[in-house]
Amino acid sequence: MCRTGQHPGPHEADDDKAPGATFAALLEDSAEELYESAPCGYLSTLMDGTIAKINGTLLTWLGLEREALVGRMRFADLLTMGGKLYHETHFAPLLRMQGEISGIALEIRRSDGRMPVLVSSVVKHGSTGEPLLIRTTLFDARDRRAYEEELLRGRKAAEEARKQAEADRIRLEDALAVLQQSLLPDILPRIPGVESAAYYHTAHPDRLGGDFYDVFPIDAERFGFFLGDVCGKGPQAAAVTSLTRYTLRAAALHDPDPVSALSTLNKAFHERYAGGSGDPRYCTAVFGTIEPDHDTGQVTVHLASGGHPPAIVVRAEGASGFLHTPGGLLVGIVPSAHFVTATTVLAPGDTLLLYTDGITEARTSQDRTSLFGGEALLAFAAEQSGKPAPAVIQALTGLLHSFGDGLDDDTALLALGVPARTPRP
Structure with a gap:
């Protein structure tokens, strides 16, 4: 609309005509043309x-x-x-x-x-x-088809990647299993008058653990044994485990005294990992010797502990208990560590059980907040009274499996037992 007393400007005239021109164009756009x-x-x-x-x-x-x-x-x-x-x-x-x-x-x-x-x-x-x-x-639907085909290609690529990742995971687990096995003895040696059995439970197949054990001859009469747990996981822990195993074996051949063997290991840790290396390492360990008496059928055990949970002695008559070694320091913590010793005699039917803390720290409650604990392990071990060492380990293996996902740390078990005497007919 024009302002009073004024002629419309050129742009105002164009604006007035534009709606009309558009409407006219719509009228000329026939339904037939729209359809076609x-x-x-x-x-x-x-x-x-x-x-x-x-x-x-x-x-x-x-x-x-x-x-x-x-x-x-x-x-x-x-x-x-x-x-x-x-x-x-x-x-x-x-x-x-x-x-x-x-x-x-x-x-x-x-x-x-x-x-x-x-x-x-x-x-x-x-x-x-x-x-x-x-x-x-x-x-x-060509654009939609192209999108669907691209989506299908993406899904196929994702599936192939998933399959490849699964294959890589299996190969990694197999390689780790081989490496883990190389850190443990293939078989335990035969000890006259003693039965031995061991088990290693891997909580995470895709991760190297730091638990270890071994049994080996020292001389014609004595055998050495050890069990422990290196701090950390993965390749670094595996390297420490290898160092621990071979150091203890070599130390025992030089001086089989348990305290001397752990002291040598402690020195090796400090020479290798202390002194500002930025990668401090330590472990818990039990080292001991067993000496069978073929006349009495008994076996004398001397052991020393460096911060490790106490061994359990399962007596044939059922009076089982801890072989306490309180106060022993972790191996590798200080240059001159103090290690605690203990001695026991195993009679026919008795078994010495050593373990790492994976079993005692298994989470057992429904909300996974309560730990299995040492006392529960002692009670379970006491129920195996009179059984040979392999049967004790078999029972403990079943216990480990019963924890399911509540067991999130590796566990090493070692049992050394004196066979029960067979009554004469």
């Missing part, structure tokens, strides 16, 4: 599927002339072989029953290949309710 040039394909068919009307967009997609289709072909003839089969067996029967169907993914045939489309159809009824014709709309 729509961004999707339209066609109308008789109830038997014969094409009666088709728009220019769909003709362009097909690369065909109108005269070749109208009255000559059915809608199903435009589909690929698989699409035609689906139309005859599923699409058409559902359409007859429901009167409409939408969003079905099919493919139409083109001169240069095939084209994915989403198809929706509706049945038009007459005034008396009889079906007259079918109106069908086809939407270009």
Whole structure:
């Protein structure tokens, strides 16, 4: 509208004409033109599927002339072989029953290949309710197909990556198992008058543990044994475990006294890891000697402990208890560590049990907050009274497995027992 007493400016006149020009253009845009040039394909068919009307967009997609289709072909003839089969067996029967169907993914045939489309159809009824014709709309689904194919490729790539990761994990676990086994004795030596058994439970197959044990001959009469737990996990702990095992073996051959053996190990730790190395290492350990008396059938055990949980003596008659070694320092903590000694005699039917803290620190309550503990282990061991060493270890193995995911640390077990005397007939 013009301002009073003023002529409209050139821009104001253009603004007034613009809405009118747009409205006029809309009036000139006929319904037929809209149908022909729509961004999707339209066609109308008789109830038997014969094409009666088709728009220019769909003709362009097909690369065909109108005269070749109208009255000559059915809608199903435009589909690929698989699409035609689906139309005859599923699409058409559902359409007859429901009167409409939408969003079905099919493919139409083109001169240069095939084209994915989403198809929706509706049945038009007459005034008396009889079906007259079918109106069908086809939407270009090429972008959607490309997205789905890309998504499928992504899923396949992810699945292949998952399979590769699983294969790598298995190979890693196998390699770690081999390395872990190399840090433990293949078999325990035969000791006259003594039965021995051991078990190593790996809580995490994908991670090297730091628990260790060994039994070996010192001389013609005595055997040495040790069991312990290196701080940390992984390759560094494995290196410390290797150092510990070979140092204790060498030390025992030079001087089998248990305190001397642990003191040598303590010195080796300080020479290797102390002195500002930035990687301090330590371990708990029990080292001992066993000396069978073939005349009495008894076995004398001398041992020293460096910060390790006390050994358990399971007596044949059931009076089991801890072989306490309080106050012994961890190996590697200080340059001159104090180690505590203990001595016991195993009679026929008795067993000495050594273990690492993985079993006593297993979480057993429903909320996984309570620990199994040393007293519970002592009670369980006492129930194995009179059994040979292999049977004791077998029972403890079952106990470990019963903890399930409550056992999150490796556990080493070593049992040394004197066979019970067989009564004479």
